[in-house]
Amino acid sequence: MITNVGDYLKSNDVKPSYQRIKILEFLMKSKDHPTVDTIYRNLISEIPTLSKTTVYNTLKLFIKKKITTAISIENSETRFDADMSVHGHFKCEKCDEVFDFDLDISNLKLDELKEYDIKQTHIYIRGICKNCKNV
Amino acid sequence: MITNVGDYLKSNDVKPSYQRIKILEFLMKSKDHPTVDTIYRNLISEIPTLSKTTVYNTLKLFIKKKITTAISIENSETRFDADMSVHGHFKCEKCDEVFDFDLDISNLKLDELKEYDIKQTHIYIRGICKNCKNV
DNA sequence: GTATCTGCAAAACATTTGCAATTCT
DNA sequence: AGAATTGCAAATGTTTTGCAGATAC
Numbered sequence: 637m638i639t640n641v642g643d644y645l646k647s648n649d650v651k652p653s654y655q656r657i658k659i660l661e662f663l664m665k666s667k668d669h670p671t672v673d674t675i676y677r678n679l680i681s682e683i684p685t686l687s688k689t690t691v692y693n694t695l696k697l698f699i700k701k702k703i704t705t706a707i708s709i710e711n712s713e714t715r716f717d718a719d720m721s722v723h724g725h726f727k728c729e730k731c732d733e734v735f736d737f738d739l740d741i742s743n744l745k746l747d748e749l750k751e752y753d754i755k756q757t758h759i760y761i762r763g764i765c766k767n768c769k770n771v
Numbered sequence: 772m773i774t775n776v777g778d779y780l781k782s783n784d785v786k787p788s789y790q791r792i793k794i795l796e797f798l799m800k801s802k803d804h805p806t807v808d809t810i811y812r813n814l815i816s817e818i819p820t821l822s823k824t825t826v827y828n829t830l831k832l833f834i835k836k837k838i839t840t841a842i843s844i845e846n847s848e849t850r851f852d853a854d855m856s857v858h859g860h861f862k863c864e865k866c867d868e869v870f871d872f873d874l875d876i877s878n879l880k881l882d883e884l885k886e887y888d889i890k891q892t893h894i895y896i897r898g899i900c901k902n903c904k905n906v
Numbered sequence: 907g908t909a910t911c912t913g914c915a916a917a918a919c920a921t922t923t924g925c926a927a928t929t930c931t
Numbered sequence: 932a933g934a935a936t937t938g939c940a941a942a943t944g945t946t947t948t949g950c951a952g953a954t955a956c
Contacts (some may be wrong), residue, residue: 653935693938709843741862746874759879822912822914827947847921
């Protein structure tokens with residue numbers, strides 16, 4: 637459990653600037669895998685001088701430091717997730733929401749990749765979510 | 772096994788125009804999940820009047836008709852695949868190639884999604900491929 | 907002859923880059 | 932002061948849109 641975002645950044649070799657702390661705090665409390673634009677729009681009232689460039693820079697840094705992961709699930713905007721555990725993403729084609737789901741990939745047979753160096757495993761499913769299905 | 776691409780398009784409710792046939796033929800023989808730009812550049816000598824708009828239009832139609840799938844694996848360009856079977860994609864962070872690998876997802880436990888309507892399952896792995904690892 | 911398909915040019919977005927101003931120590 | 936960070940404005944790259952001309956049945 638992370639108690640202090642500034643210390644958490646420091647422990648990951650990232651200097652905790654005001655913008656970085658606010659962006660990470662927002663990412664950690666978001667459960668909907670926000671885009672750059674969403675992050676920007678949510679923080680601009682609190683940080684009136686914030687620029688999108690800073691959001692881009694910060695997320696690129698977070699990814700490099702493995703604090704955040706980029707989710708490629710649609711071709712338009714990239715989404716971001718501060719939850720680094722392995723879990724799946726479900727994208728509803730109707731409401732466009734992206735949900736997390738737990739996942740046990742331990743018995744995925746990946747014999748073919750034996751000689752490959754695996755860095756990240758991503759699983760995403762597209763379909764219609766529970767809410768949209770019952771409408 | 773598909774013997775005639777024109778008939779295959781017809782059977783999927785797509786009128787087999789010259790451009791569509793050539794694009795699908797190229798997609799089917801490509802094993803590297805080409806981008807719009809790659810498809811365009813490979814066909815322009817054979818179809819000098821081809822425009823990228825047509826490539827975009829055609830791929831959008833193919834996806835709608837479930838002849839092709841869009842692979843979201845990087846945030847830049849969308850890649851396309853005419854192989855509609857469930858298989859995984861491995862993206863090498865060094866050489867940027869995307870490889871297919873076989874996959875048995877039958878024992879992926881997806882209890883959480885019981886009430887969801889699953890349309891497509893995508894699995895991609897990022898890392899370093901065999902070739903790049905041994906350099 | 908009417909529908910559809912194609913392709914050009916322009917527009918719309920997302921993302922990156924160069925650089926100057928600001929901030930932090 | 933010096934180094935890193937921020938943010939503006941412009942550039943880049945991908946995808947979409949509007950529309951006119953071409954093509955097919």
